[in-house]
Amino acid sequence: MTADARIAKVNRTLTDWLQCSHQELVGKSIHEILSFGGKIAFETHLAPMLRLQGEAQEIAFDLQLGDGEKLPVFGNAKEKRGPSGEHLFTRLTLFKAIERRTFERSLIEAKVRAEERFNLEHGQLELRDQFIAVLGHDLRNPLAAILAGTQMLERQAVLDERGAMIVREMRASLSRANALIDDVLDFAMGRLGKGIQLDYSAEGKLAEVLSQVVHEIKAIAPDVELVFNCGDLGSVQCDPARIGQLTSNLLSNAVKYGDRSQPIVLEAAIDGELFHLSVANSGDPIPEPALAKLFQPFERGRVSDREKGLGLGLFIAHEIAVAHGGEVTVSSTIAETRFTLSMPRKHRNAASGGERA
Numbered sequence: 001m002t003a004d005a006r007i008a009k010v011n012r013t014l015t016d017w018l019q020c021s022h023q024e025l026v027g028k029s030i031h032e033i034l035s036f037g038g039k040i041a042f043e044t045h046l047a048p049m050l051r052l053q054g055e056a057q058e059i060a061f062d063l064q065l066g067d068g069e070k071l072p073v074f075g076n077a078k079e080k081r082g083p084s085g086e087h088l089f090t091r092l093t094l095f096k097a098i099e100r101r102t103f104e105r106s107l108i109e110a111k112v113r114a115e116e117r118f119n120l121e122h123g124q125l126e127l128r129d130q131f132i133a134v135l136g137h138d139l140r141n142p143l144a145a146i147l148a149g150t151q152m153l154e155r156q157a158v159l160d161e162r163g164a165m166i167v168r169e170m171r172a173s174l175s176r177a178n179a180l181i182d183d184v185l186d187f188a189m190g191r192l193g194k195g196i197q198l199d200y201s202a203e204g205k206l207a208e209v210l211s212q213v214v215h216e217i218k219a220i221a222p223d224v225e226l227v228f229n230c231g232d233l234g235s236v237q238c239d240p241a242r243i244g245q246l247t248s249n250l251l252s253n254a255v256k257y258g259d260r261s262q263p264i265v266l267e268a269a270i271d272g273e274l275f276h277l278s279v280a281n282s283g284d285p286i287p288e289p290a291l292a293k294l295f296q297p298f299e300r301g302r303v304s305d306r307e308k309g310l311g312l313g314l315f316i317a318h319e320i321a322v323a324h325g326g327e328v329t330v331s332s333t334i335a336e337t338r339f340t341l342s343m344p345r346k347h348r349n350a351a352s353g354g355e356r357a
Helices: 012-018 036-053 098-156 161-191 206-220 240-257 313-323
Strands: 055-064 070-081 087-096 197-199 226-230 264-271 274-281 327-332 337-344 354-356
Touching (some): 036 070, 098 161, 161 313, 197 240, 206 226, 206 264, 240 264, 240 274
Antiparallel strands (some): 070 087, 327 337
């Protein structure tokens, strides 16, 4: 092309593409073989880049064919100048882009479809999690009424051995139901982006909370020996209720999967600036493939029909540990299976009131 964008020379490839002769093209303005959109691309992209830097790479536009059809191309252009900087000519090299443009359009369309599908599925998941949260919250009221009824029966009614056994079973079932609701609500809140909620207002009551958890587990599983070794935990800064929930999940897990004829040992102590809590039980070791995904939601081992749940206990325990800046680890051998919580004894953001983690 000349300095005023007229065609000075063409090769046979271009004349074949445009279905015309060499004589029909030489001397014409480049604009005469460009589509309307191609003219805009030439003036807004290719020409300015040539003026600024003397070359342009991969500018997409369309050539206008004689029969009215358009031919998609990519153009590379470079100016040739003389010793004094005068413009001699501009070399424009064109590449057919039919397949590439079709591929790019298909990619764009696929991206749009994927985004629409993602938005739809994300909306459905959020609606589901909100439904779970509302349902879990509303289930607490009838369960609280049933629990109050069983407590009234225990205090005021004269029950025979079978009646007392039925009330104990009801209370154990209520305890499991409330634990399941807690896990479901925590899982739903996590999926909704709110995370595990921490409350440091009851700081200093950790030993008391752990003792209560041990008492509840003993009531649920009276046939299992539970040994509790606890040091002085008064200086541990944490959410006692959440650590109690974590401990309850670990103990319930030990009851479900461990050898019920052997003791379950719960230990809690301070070691320097760290707080450690562990639950150990005897029984078959956890298979190696299961260890890698043990703290993922809905992962479960083999339990009886009576003990079936959602498989959220260890996942929630892991999330509570992370919220406190710690972690839960597991080791499992023929001798014992031990879950260990390790976390800082002091939390840098610990204060009275609530905290979100």
